């Protein structure tokens with residue numbers, strides 16, 4: 001299907017959880033604030049596009065992913081797959097969706113059944129999704145993920161594979177059913193550095209080959225920027241900046257995005273960028289008010305930050321949610337949307353955790 005309809009469209013998606021309540025809370029009918037794990041996320045993914053979602057632990061990445069695949073019921077908002085609202089899916093639609101949308105998990109050590117050989121794992125996937133020509137597909141996909149020669153690997157159990165090899169099998173299992181969309185949940189974070197590079201290279205080549213789209217979630221901006229054309233920066237349940245990857249790396253707008261970029265190690269010691277880390281952690285996403293979510297850690301905080309900033313396009317394809325880039329009198333994005341010199345220095349980003 002290539003009529004311009006996005007493969008995936010998420011519109012104002014929210015997922016709130018109730019806090020666990022004690023018997024006393026129940027008896028006293030105490031109202032508890034909700035946990036706003038995902039709070040109004042919108043994004044669009046077209047055919048062959050790879051987009052990333054990055055953010056610190058607890059910002060809502062996994063909840064977003066679980067809501068996408070139907071493990072959580074959305075509190076509000078819409079998920080459209082090839083233009084169809086998944087809330088209207090029947091049984092057979094979900095079956096097709098589960099074949100068309102494949103996940104590569106973070107932990108290759110637990111993602112595979114220890115009692116199944118590589119071949120059995122791959123065959124099972126084909127069987128579940130009713131695909132034939134199974135022997136040939138197994139051989140082909142093992143070659144594709146560079147587990148060669150395939151006959152060396154088919155009869156191995158997960159315990160006989162290295163971490164990188166296990167992740168290659170997980171990728172093979174996702175690819176073998178020819179999905180339209182791959183959801184990658186920090187797929188290299190549990191591997192050693194050299195294996196990470198090999199798996200990232202492989203994923204990047206495969207995405208070009210197989211023509212699937214990918215949503216890649218991670219806390220690690222370096223890996224996401226290697227593999228994705230566009231990056232969404234998430235903070236406390238919201239996307240606070242979205243930009244093409246190189247643009248985000250060269251010219252982050254939001255103070256939080258700036259802090260993330262400046263925390264990436266630079267291989268060239270002569271490169272002038274100051275390296276700082278963002279200290280502290282985001283607060284719990286409970287009972288959040290209408291102010292900017294980042295304001296308690298932001299050195300650029302202004303009075304207006306007590307109000308939620310609009311998510312506005314400040315340049316072609318670059319959107320940000322920060323009052324610094326919004327003309328409050330004109331109610332339009334500030335015409336001079338480029339950050340000034342001082343803004344790209346993370347000394348301006350507060351490191352408080354209050």
Ligand SMILES: Nc1ncnc2c1ncn2[C@@H]1O[C@H](COP(=O)(O)OP(=O)(O)OP(=O)(O)O)[C@@H](O)[C@H]1O
Nearest residue numbers: 017035037056057058059060061062063064284285
């Ligand atoms: N089932 C649940 N019930 C209640 N709260 C939840 C549930 N799942 C997640 N949360 C809360 O929602 C918030 C977002 O969690 P989530 O796991 O989505 O973040 P994350 O960005 O994926 O973090 P990590 O990278 O550590 O997995 C956290 O405050 C978490 O405690």
